[in-house]
Amino acid sequence: MPRLLNGQVLFALGLAAMNTIYAGQVAAMDRPFATGEPGPAFLPMILCGFVYIAAAWIVIAEFRAAPAVRSTRDASDTIPALHVIGPLVAIGLTALFIITFFYAGYAVAAALYTFLIALFFNYETTGAPVRSALIALATSVGVTLFGWLFFVKLFDLYLPVWGA
Amino acid sequence: MISEIAQGFAALAHPMTFLHLVGGFMLGLVFGAIPGLTATLAIALLLPFTFGMDVSDALVMVAGIYMAGIYAGSITGITLNIPGAPSGAITTIDGHALMKRGEGTQALGMSALASALGGLIGAVVLIALAQPVSAIALMFQTPDKFSLVLLAVVTVTIVASGPLIKAMMAMALGLMISTVGIDPMVPVGRFDFGSYHLIEGIGLLPAVIGLFAVCEMIAQSAAPSSLQKAEAVAKVVRPRRRDFLPTRAHIREVGLIATVKSALIGVVIGMLPGGGASMASFIAYAEAKRSARAPEKFGNGSYEGLAASESANNAMCGGAVIPLLTMGIPGDAVTAIIFGVLLIHGLVPGPALLSDNLVVIAPMFAALFVASIFVFLSVLAFGPVYLRLSQINRGVLYGFIAMISMVGVYASSFSFFQMWMALAIGAVAFLLRSFGYPVVPALMGVILGPYFEEFLRRSLIVSEGDPTIFLRSPASVVLLALTALFIWLLRVRPALRAAKS
Numbered sequence: 001m002p003r004l005l006n007g008q009v010l011f012a013l014g015l016a017a018m019n020t021i022y023a024g025q026v027a028a029m030d031r032p033f034a035t036g037e038p039g040p041a042f043l044p045m046i047l048c049g050f051v052y053i054a055a056a057w058i059v060i061a062e063f064r065a066a067p068a069v070r071s072t073r074d075a076s077d078t079i080p081a082l083h084v085i086g087p088l089v090a091i092g093l094t095a096l097f098i099i100t101f102f103y104a105g106y107a108v109a110a111a112l113y114t115f116l117i118a119l120f121f122n123y124e125t126t127g128a129p130v131r132s133a134l135i136a137l138a139t140s141v142g143v144t145l146f147g148w149l150f151f152v153k154l155f156d157l158y159l160p161v162w163g164a
Numbered sequence: 165m166i167s168e169i170a171q172g173f174a175a176l177a178h179p180m181t182f183l184h185l186v187g188g189f190m191l192g193l194v195f196g197a198i199p200g201l202t203a204t205l206a207i208a209l210l211l212p213f214t215f216g217m218d219v220s221d222a223l224v225m226v227a228g229i230y231m232a233g234i235y236a237g238s239i240t241g242i243t244l245n246i247p248g249a250p251s252g253a254i255t256t257i258d259g260h261a262l263m264k265r266g267e268g269t270q271a272l273g274m275s276a277l278a279s280a281l282g283g284l285i286g287a288v289v290l291i292a293l294a295q296p297v298s299a300i301a302l303m304f305q306t307p308d309k310f311s312l313v314l315l316a317v318v319t320v321t322i323v324a325s326g327p328l329i330k331a332m333m334a335m336a337l338g339l340m341i342s343t344v345g346i347d348p349m350v351p352v353g354r355f356d357f358g359s360y361h362l363i364e365g366i367g368l369l370p371a372v373i374g375l376f377a378v379c380e381m382i383a384q385s386a387a388p389s390s391l392q393k394a395e396a397v398a399k400v401v402r403p404r405r406r407d408f409l410p411t412r413a414h415i416r417e418v419g420l421i422a423t424v425k426s427a428l429i430g431v432v433i434g435m436l437p438g439g440g441a442s443m444a445s446f447i448a449y450a451e452a453k454r455s456a457r458a459p460e461k462f463g464n465g466s467y468e469g470l471a472a473s474e475s476a477n478n479a480m481c482g483g484a485v486i487p488l489l490t491m492g493i494p495g496d497a498v499t500a501i502i503f504g505v506l507l508i509h510g511l512v513p514g515p516a517l518l519s520d521n522l523v524v525i526a527p528m529f530a531a532l533f534v535a536s537i538f539v540f541l542s543v544l545a546f547g548p549v550y551l552r553l554s555q556i557n558r559g560v561l562y563g564f565i566a567m568i569s570m571v572g573v574y575a576s577s578f579s580f581f582q583m584w585m586a587l588a589i590g591a592v593a594f595l596l597r598s599f600g601y602p603v604v605p606a607l608m609g610v611i612l613g614p615y616f617e618e619f620l621r622r623s624l625i626v627s628e629g630d631p632t633i634f635l636r637s638p639a640s641v642v643l644l645a646l647t648a649l650f651i652w653l654l655r656v657r658p659a660l661r662a663a664k665s
Contacts (some may be wrong), residue, residue: 015333022340025355033629038621040347040354047336047343054333061329076388086385089383090566091591094378098568098583106571114567117381118559119284125389125558132559137562146564156216156574 008062018038021049023048078127089120105162110147165282165522166296172526176534184221185531188228189538193546195229196236198556203233204497208376209565210367211504212572219509220527226502227531228538230481233498234441235279235539238474239550242271254445254473261465267268270409270414272550274467275474276543277410278423282475283536285427286434286482289649294518297490301515304491307634310619311643313612316493318647319436323443323656324602336603338609339616341366341589347504348618368504369576370586371610375603376497377569378590381562383597387620389558408547418471422452429474434483436495441477448476478539482532488513489525492615497604500611508576 026048029041076082093116101109118139122132151157175181187211195206206229214222237252240549242259255275262271304312317335324331344355345365356362426448433444452472453462462469485502487493492514494500506513509520518525543550573586593603627633634640 006601011595015337022355025357030174031355036628038624038629040352042624043617044340044343044354050336051333051340054329057329058333062397077443082388083386086387087591087594089381090382091387091587094381094566094570094587094590097566098580098587101571101574101583102580109451110567110571113570114437114563118563118568120385120559121389121562122559134350135559136563139557139560143560147567148248150213151571151575157212158578159571159575160232162213 004054006062009059012055012058012062016052019048019051019055022051026061046051076124079124086120090117093117101160106142106148106159107161110144111140114143165559168522169291169529170207170525171523172528172530173533175527176224176530181221181224181527184225185228185534186538188225188531189232189535189542190232191225192229192232193236193542196233197239197550201312202237203229204375204501205380205565206233207498207501208372209504209568209572211501211508212576214505214508215576219511220524221508222505222509222529223502223525223528225532226505227481227528228535230498230502231478231532231535231539232542233277234477234481235474236284237441237477238275238279239272242275243268243550252477253442255450255470255477257463258466261363261463262467264471265465266463269547270367270405271467271470272543272547273410274414274418274470275409276408276540277415278418278426278471279478280536280540281423282430282477282479283481284533285424285475285537286431286479286506287483287529287533287536289428289431289479290482290485290532293486294490294529295522298515298518301491302519304515305637306619307637308518308639308643310616310623311634311640311647312491313494313619315609315643315647315650316487316495317612317616320495320608320649321605322651324605325573326600326602326657330599330601331605334596335605335609336605337596338611339604340615341371341606341610342613343617348614349621361579366610367577367582368571368590368611369583370508371589372501372504372607373569373573374586374589375593375607376567377591378586379597379603381566381569382594384558384562403548403554405544405547408543413466417467419468422455422468423471424453426472426475427479430479431483433476434480434495435486441480441496442521444480445473445477449473478536485528485532489517490515492517494608494611497607500607503611514628515605523649530558531572 022044026041026044029044032039032042032045069104079085093113096116097113098110101111115136119132119136122131122135125131148159148161151159152161189489191206191210192203196203207226210222210229216593217225230494237261238255239252241252241256242263256478259271259275262268320330321335322328324334339555342360346363347354425445429448429451430444433447434441449462449469449472452468454461456462456466456468458466458468484495484499487495488499488503492512493502494503494513503513506517511517570586571585573583593606596603596606623633624631634644
């Protein structure tokens with residue numbers, strides 16, 4: 001990646017972009033002290049200005065810094081590019097869990113979610129798909145049952161067990 | 165006051181309350197001992213369950229987790245040279261050196277004894293100081309309160325790991341999250357983008373679960389397991405229980421006065437916003453080395469060094485609770501989440517909390533005291549098991565954490581939207597961590613944001629926009645001077661020294 005577009009710079013620019021969305025809402029509010037009081041826009045306006053300055057500071061510091069020596073990442077023995085694949089899998093499975101929980105309820109969603117999460121971590125550790133699946137299955141049953149006992153039976157919290 | 169505290173101890177005699185303490189203590193031991201998991205995460209996961217609990221039971225359980233979690237950080241530090249929590253990092257230096265010398269059981273025993281003494285001293289100081297400090301805090305006016313919150317915001321930011329600008333950015337992001345929803349003073353919605361979900365604001369629970377549990381699970385999914393295998397090089401032994409009792413010679417080597425001094429350092433640092441267990445153990449260790457008869461032993465397996473850091477980090481627990489309960493200022497991530505537990509049950513941390521609700525809070529004081537004793541007993545009961553704690557299957561562990569955290573968000577809010585928020589905050593927190601931005605200032609920003617904004621705006625309304633209102637009250641001036649002093653001591657002076665050298 002060219003030096004001007006390293007990860008730090010892109011992330012700082014991403015934060016600045018999110019800040020712009022926030023700033024758009026601040027602009028729609030009454031100006032601070034327009035009625036003699038600081039008003040709802042007072043602190044957000046200060047924060048907005050600060051985030052732009054901080055993002056610019058980080059970007060300039062990156063430009064001024066000596067080019068970083070590309071460090072070798074610790075690789076997984078079983079899953080290539082784990083530093084990218086792992087977070088995508090974890091976020092994707094969690095999103096899938098929320099959707100399944102909405103449509104199918106706790107029992108199906110929790111069983112599926114814990115099975116897939118446990119399968120991923122076990123496969124990454126051992127590289128043995130069948131053994132990983134068996135451990136994941138046991139984990140899934142145990143954790144789902146534990147969650148139901150704890151949330152519903154012990155603490156009397158409501159969960160849509162078979163669908164919302 | 166004494167009768168309420170006595171009632172707090174008596175409450176622990178109730179079987180259910182006692183079970184909550186034991187359950188919290190065990191949870192804290194497991195989470196504290198496993199590298200990557202912390203007491204903070206354990207309390208964050210507990211947060212949804214507290215909805216269904218009696219508030220005293222919830223606080224007792226949190227106290228058990230807190231005390232055990234801080235202590236247990238040293239277990240895998242000593243046995244495997246991998247501190248289970250940041251608080252165990254300094255202990256690891258001498259603890260693992262002792263382990264390599266074949267004195268691992270004695271190191272674990274001394275660590276438990278020092279932690280227990282430190283915890284007891286911290287709990288006693290908490291019981292003694294909580295009400296007097298509350299009485300002083302009751303006299304604070306709005307500008308004083310703003311200066312106090314500013315002190316917390318600034319110190320938490322400047323002590324955070326990594327570049328200061330990134331810590332400041334993280335704090336600003338946390339404050340921004342806190343501004344979403346109904347304005348605290350005027351009944352108008354802010355940053356809701358027309359969504360009725362956002363007008364309620366972003367709940368504390370999704371923020372805590374996202375910043376700690378979801379973020380940790382995502383971070384672990386990116387970490388190869390081979391890394392952990394390679395680090396676990398120390399030999400795991402199976403000793404007898406009595407081997408964990410520290411010998412008289414080792415107790416004499418450490419000395420009671422040195423342990424008490426380290427504990428008092430821990431209490432004071434715990435009381436400072438942003439202090440935390442790591443800083444407490446580091447400063448107590450440095451002071452113990454400075455005043456030691458044999459400083460050359462430090463770093464090569466010194467019981468004195470080990471005891472100093474462990475005594476300080478557990479004493480910090482009692483100290484850290486003082487500003488939370490008396491002034492409503494959480495000093496670190498754990499007390500920030502305890503803040504959430506109190507809010508969930510309708511108790512607002514601050515000067516009036518102890519005068520109105522001491523009977524409800526007193527079992528927590530007693531629990532910190534009793535949990536300190538448990539710390540020492542635990543090494544005798546579970547010493548051999550401690551040596552195998554770090555070998556728990558990662559799939560089971562993260563399957564459990566993932567499910568509990570996400571279902572916990574739903575069970576406490578009945579909102580799928582808040583689940584999405586927890587995931588989004590977790591993903592952003594993972595990116596922040598990956599790019600070197602500390603997440604604790606963000607959490608503090610979320611929690612302190614409403615107070616920061618309200619006290620700032622109220623003060624400026626009273627003064628008609630004149631910022632010198634913060635310099636008119638002696639308490640506010642002292643707090644602002646303290647803020648400036650901390651900036652000087654913790655950031656400016658070290659930077660100047662580094663530039664000179």
